[in-house]
Amino acid sequence: MDKIGISEKIKQLSTKKISNMYLSDFLLTWDKTMDELEAVFEVAEIFRDMRTNNISPKVFDSGLAISIFRDNSTRTRFSYASACNLLGLTVQDLDEGKSQIAHGETVRETANMVSFMADVIGIRDDMYLGAGHTYMKEVSESVYQGHLEGVLEQRPTLVNLQCDIDHPTQTMSDALHLINTFGGIEKLQGKKIAMTWAYSPSYGKPLSVPQGVIGLMTRLGMEVRFAHPKGYNVMSEVEEIAMRNCQESGGSFIKVDSMAEAFKDADIVYPKSWAPYKVMEERTELLKTQDHDGLKDLEKKCLENNKKFVDWECTEELMKSTHNGKGLYMHCLPADITGVSCEQGEVEASVFERYRVPQYMQASYKPYIIAAMIFLSKFKQPAERLMQVLDDNVMRWG
Amino acid sequence: MDKIGISEKIKQLSTKKISNMYLSDFLLTWDKTMDELEAVFEVAEIFRDMRTNNISPKVFDSGLAISIFRDNSTRTRFSYASACNLLGLTVQDLDEGKSQIAHGETVRETANMVSFMADVIGIRDDMYLGAGHTYMKEVSESVYQGHLEGVLEQRPTLVNLQCDIDHPTQTMSDALHLINTFGGIEKLQGKKIAMTWAYSPSYGKPLSVPQGVIGLMTRLGMEVRFAHPKGYNVMSEVEEIAMRNCQESGGSFIKVDSMAEAFKDADIVYPKSWAPYKVMEERTELLKTQDHDGLKDLEKKCLENNKKFVDWECTEELMKSTHNGKGLYMHCLPADITGVSCEQGEVEASVFERYRVPQYMQASYKPYIIAAMIFLSKFKQPAERLMQVLDDNVMRWG
């Protein structure tokens, strides 16, 4: 893609109705209009093309990007750092301690105290069902109010780097990967994607990826087949959103009972482990009361229950049943690979390895997706600003 | 404030005698002349106005700002990071371990080894009475010597981010808040400020805020009324400084025995908990010998003693006794708020809440104060350099 191509993409962006994105957070994909989602895809692509052409979109001369990770994170941390660095922002970590669920006054005060020169706040808070999204809303309202009150010179906008409900930077990257793999967003209409549970010898994996996937892919007109063992259901609110989405998009949301049913003739498969909703709910309560024995018991019970569904594995045999035997395998990584990272896991090693490069590509969109989310929330006239970046033609390096 | 206004402020700065600030540290406010203190206020305001006008004062193209925090710190860390980022410096943390008091050879060597490309060193070391300020002097002398010896290409200057004696970035922010609240530094002459102890169910809070406040506000011609329960006295050296200050400034330093006396007709009140000097001294010794049982005993004793003074609380009733019932409530934050952050604390919730926004404003000056301290120690002709920033008119973002 050369500079003329980038310029064409920017012109396309300028036709979108996206004025509401200015100074707004990116918390849940279903809070955004289709134009807004498409704008994120387009700006992400523009940034990627600019980078390939060694053009620097450093639109901030200085400014802080706060990161709050309430869970260990290497990959998301680097994606966020990459996005901020690309735009000229410096990441500053706020380490509140992993086990602490802050509330009310403390959240408001801390949010303001750290934000005097912060343009963006990225938060990952996926450990507590019912808490992550709520916490993000509290932070958002705190800095909004702080700006109104004259405390904050600018208003920092939030990017959800994973909460208990949605994982928009992941699923938007997933979707952009599909758009590029299938040759355009319109090509996704009617495509069959199997979002299924898969066995893993681990415990407590968040629900935000399956929830985010069914909440976004139904939006794009896809036929989403959702399968999991009994008890491993996700938040019913998100399932309702998925169903509502289909009415507008022409997509469909179909719950089936096995991997086999979900995989049959699928264009894409996304088999992945997660904890049962009930377990996550129970876990949240135990964490709140610091009931360590209860937590150990729960983990043990849960791992034992998992073992009943050890046959939920993405095998070569199952892959053969996908569309022309060539369905696209996806994973948000890291995956539990049978015989590689564990004895028995989510996916057969040969399947994983065959799709290794596409998976890495899938992940490679994340820094650009995050940069696009930040950019669209900070610039009132994003297309004009991008055109100016193109004209300025500052080299990223060299 | 528009660009013409900023330009006027810069002209005012150029009349100050501040040549000694060049390449000097900012460790104690009482080591500085009035012209120097006023220069810090003025440059802080200029930076704030520049930011409001989206003008970037990024005077460093590259360079490191070392941070050494010997105590947990979120707010000061972010203020320092914000200031450095504004000026173009990159923060690099030096984590020496919290419990270690380094001495002599080690300090000299480490200070030099990390400073080959460091322009600034910010240190917070408030845990050990008799150690924090001493450590800063050691670091300062080490890098001064290192520069003389040709080891360091530049000479890093120090900013005291809180020591055992003073907390200049806090109190200078406090003072700038007062200057802006009352309409000018000359308006502070004769204003009554109550710096008083207040009850908190916590232990070991440093003395540097009350010491810093009485050491600075007496400088500005204020009537400082200082009150604390018996035994909760601060360093006598600082009280002497406060008294000496008054002779020059026309202010006064009055010790009273109760919150009520201190609050009577006060224009400003600053009720805040701290540990008794004797306890801090004992604690330092116990920390040095790693006497964990001794430390536990001391904490227990101290908390019990605190409880005798649970009525030292900033109540609505007391606030009514201040000037016109409208004295300005201040706190360096976080405060122990009765019924909010603890059962019984320093301040009634309604008082705190009524002054929440002013308190946030008070804190908002800190990044600018720190940036001003750094800037004035690194530029020989600060007014000229600021005028050039104004002329260059580089956008902070956009």
Next chain:
Amino acid sequence: MDKIGISEKIKQLSTKKISNMYLSDFLLTWDKTMDELEAVFEVAEIFRDMRTNNISPKVFDSGLAISIFRDNSTRTRFSYASACNLLGLTVQDLDEGKSQIAHGETVRETANMVSFMADVIGIRDDMYLGAGHTYMKEVSESVYQGHLEGVLEQRPTLVNLQCDIDHPTQTMSDALHLINTFGGIEKLQGKKIAMTWAYSPSYGKPLSVPQGVIGLMTRLGMEVRFAHPKGYNVMSEVEEIAMRNCQESGGSFIKVDSMAEAFKDADIVYPKSWAPYKVMEERTELLKTQDHDGLKDLEKKCLENNKKFVDWECTEELMKSTHNGKGLYMHCLPADITGVSCEQGEVEASVFERYRVPQYMQASYKPYIIAAMIFLSKFKQPAERLMQVLDDNVMRWG
């Protein structure tokens, strides 16, 4: 050195055959040609001169520099941060946990996942004999492949910040210190350097410094005398490299049995403690199996054995036997100084103190050496690019 002088140095650089450095890692000095090593020295000097002249060689507008430290490190961390900052790169730490030896699939995946916008990866992994260098090769191959596969937009190059075999950023700084002390690289021909073991009351110090020194100094035509107590030998592969080097350089590699023999008439002495090869091998096995009792036993045994050689100390008496009694004392720091940092250590206090400033100078080259290594691996035409930096004449600060 003024701008004309810098320009002369750049012209000299352009005569070197260094095209293979482009996009290559810097892992072991003996993998590099003499022209390549000299280029590193020259670029380091050019960067130092530029800094003295306040010229900024910020050749990256944005970009990440990953750091992976598998061992605590303050000094190397700051040197790496300084180098990256000088060039315009932002450091992002990858904290994989100190005790974990990652393998195969995990290394490949993580290396790619963090490198989407990474230009450089600096790794320190010196704890496990047989693992550090191997790990670096795995990371290097992973990102090389990732770039070929289109996953990574650019190809990050590696800098070895210390492995189990070599410590090139240290020894190249040491060598540059010698070049400047003796007045040119050609002056090192035939100079006598004593690389000897010295007693220290510590355990498990890596072998990479002595190995790196004998592997590099023999290259520069020096007479390297290597001495250690029985059992404290280093990797035999590196000794063989040292011997081979001499055939080309005209230097010599002589093993002697005592400090006294090594020091006799030496121009330079480098007495330093390290663990016996056998112990490090055993330790690696025990660490792999997490045998904590075994590790404790090994440490105890090793410390006891060390004590037999307490007389391996760099004394004033021994220093008198060096060339004209004025041999240059070197240490990679921190040193174990008798009566200062320990009761009985590697060097007498008065010797250390007399050579304190030269040692600090020795260390001061490291940020420039690292910057040179990075620069030479990222720019196809380094001399042209440096000349452009000189012409652009951007101020580092002011």
